[in-house]
Amino acid sequence: MLLGEYTHTIDEKGRMSVPSKFRKEFGKKMxxxxxxxxxxxxxxxxxxxxxxxxxxxLSFANSDNRKFTRFILGGxxxxxxxxxxRILLPDFxxxxxxxxxxxxxxxxxxxxxxxxxxxxxxYKKGVExxxxxxxxxxxxxxxxx
Numbered sequence: 001m002l003l004g005e006y007t008h009t010i011d012e013k014g015r016m017s018v019p020s021k022f023r024k025e026f027g028k029k030m031x032x033x034x035x036x037x038x039x040x041x042x043x044x045x046x047x048x049x050x051x052x053x054x055x056x057x058l059s060f061a062n063s064d065n066r067k068f069t070r071f072i073l074g075g076x077x078x079x080x081x082x083x084x085x086r087i088l089l090p091d092f093x094x095x096x097x098x099x100x101x102x103x104x105x106x107x108x109x110x111x112x113x114x115x116x117x118x119x120x121x122x123y124k125k126g127v128e129x130x131x132x133x134x135x136x137x138x139x140x141x142x143x144x145x
Contacts, residue, residue: 001025001107001109001110002022002025002107002108002109002110002111002112003107003109004019004021004106004107005104005105005106005107005120006019006021006022006104006105007102007103007104007105007117008102008103008104008105009101009102009103010089010094010099010100010101010102010103013088014088014089014090014091014094015082015086015087015088015089016086016087016089016099016103016105016114017084017085017086018030018081018085018086018087018105019105020085022105022107022112023081023085025044026042026044026081026112027044027045027081028080028081029045029078029079029080029081030042030043030044030045030048030078030079030081030087031043031044031045031048031076031077031078031079032076032077032079032087032089032093032114033072033073033075033076033077033093034071034072034075034093034096035097035113035114037123038096038097038098038115038116038119039097039106039113039114039115039119039120040089040093040096040097040099040113040114040115041072041111041112041113041114042079042105042111042112042113042114043110043111047110047111048076050110051111052073055068055069055072055073075092075093075096077090077093089114097114097115097116097119098116098118098119099114099116100116101116101117102116102117103115103116103117104116104117104120106120
């Protein structure tokens with residue numbers, strides 16, 4: 001399970017260290033793609049298979065399904081973890097998420113999210129202001145906390 005947040009630097013070549021606590025979960029290769037809320041999603045190969053299988057069940061006759069599937073699958077890359085524990089993030093993914101300088105790896109159970117440090121800090125502040133309301137809404141949906 002992927003938990004916690006870790007800040008790392010992205011070097012001039014677009015390489016970023018994978019948190020050592022995440023490396024065992026990911027192994028030597030991970031799938032990185034466009035995420036939601038201006039971040040990237042990173043999956044182990046096993047969890048990517050599960051996720052992409054769910055996407056394949058969506059009807060391609062529906063326009064929104066096609067758009068979302070293209071967005072996720074079309075933006076996906078296989079990132080190999082090098083001997084120093086780094087992955088190379090291509091320009092198009094770094095631009096999408098606004099990544100340069102410092103970035104945050106956030107563990108979200110079965111995937112990690114990669115955020116620009118600035119976007120992550122702003123996002124967390126917004127969530128923290130509304131966490132009580134979010135918990136209440138989850139309770140209304142039957143989620144017991």
